[in-house]
Amino acid sequence: MKTQLLNKITTRDLNVFYDENQAIFDVNLDIAAKRVTALIGPSGCGKSTYLRCLNRMNDVIESCRVEGKITIDGEDIYDRNVDPVQLRARVGMVFQKPNPFPKSIFDNVAYGPSIHGLAEHREDLEAIVVKSLERAGLFGEVKDRMRDPGTGLSGGQQQRLCIARAIAVDPEVILMDEPCSALDPVATAKIEELMSQLRENFTIVIVTHSMQQAARVSQRTAFFHLGVLIEEGETGNVFTDPNHEMTQDYITGRFG
Numbered sequence: 001m002k003t004q005l006l007n008k009i010t011t012r013d014l015n016v017f018y019d020e021n022q023a024i025f026d027v028n029l030d031i032a033a034k035r036v037t038a039l040i041g042p043s044g045c046g047k048s049t050y051l052r053c054l055n056r057m058n059d060v061i062e063s064c065r066v067e068g069k070i071t072i073d074g075e076d077i078y079d080r081n082v083d084p085v086q087l088r089a090r091v092g093m094v095f096q097k098p099n100p101f102p103k104s105i106f107d108n109v110a111y112g113p114s115i116h117g118l119a120e121h122r123e124d125l126e127a128i129v130v131k132s133l134e135r136a137g138l139f140g141e142v143k144d145r146m147r148d149p150g151t152g153l154s155g156g157q158q159q160r161l162c163i164a165r166a167i168a169v170d171p172e173v174i175l176m177d178e179p180c181s182a183l184d185p186v187a188t189a190k191i192e193e194l195m196s197q198l199r200e201n202f203t204i205v206i207v208t209h210s211m212q213q214a215a216r217v218s219q220r221t222a223f224f225h226l227g228v229l230i231e232e233g234e235t236g237n238v239f240t241d242p243n244h245e246m247t248q249d250y251i252t253g254r255f256g
Helices: 047-053 084-090 105-115 122-135 155-167 185-198 211-217 235-240 245-251
Strands: 007-018 021-032 036-040 064-072 091-094 173-177 203-207 220-225 228-234
Touching: 007 047, 007 203, 021 047, 021 203, 021 220, 021 228, 036 047, 036 211, 047 173, 047 203, 084 091, 091 155, 105 122, 105 155, 122 155, 155 173, 155 185, 185 203, 185 211, 211 235, 220 235, 220 245, 228 235, 228 245, 235 245
Parallel strands: 036 203, 036 220, 091 173, 173 203
Antiparallel strands: 007 021, 007 064, 220 228
């Protein structure tokens, strides 16, 4: 008997415009809780635009207009009563290029919990920082360098620092936009292993150009093309027995 997946995020009739140009067309998509969902498709197909809708990062783009409904645990995140700052604490984001703050390793991770008032005392803050670095698989490598600048770490370590920073405010969802594209294969393998561990506690949505990565790390895959969601389902099914010829053509490298 198949387990019924619990949906964390639902998207209904989503359309996104940049001025007069439409980037997303009538997307309906459910994101399962505590799973890794991979968004795949050729460049410019709407993957990152969709991802940025999930934490309202598109709000900062003046020309962007979002229509439709996105809910997290049933709550409409575009409701006028929803504070985007609080939403982004619930929905963390890790970008393509590691972007540590020009601060110490400790202060990078402590920043979010400090501004959101999650730690009453210094010891509480220290405990959050240590736990977050441990969860990001980085603490053992930096425990004697906590006062060193985060920008002094290697690329892979910087990306794990950014993941630690994202999870320090205990979000429910982590968005990852091509998190390994700037990393070498060893660092990429560490991030992929980390995703497998983190999905025990977080819902993860990742944009990736790598078919191999999507197949390795995700349980569900959504294929976008020219702003349209072509197909979504269990990763194994999408890769081995897709419903759409276009999905098959993309996965086998006929276009993209």
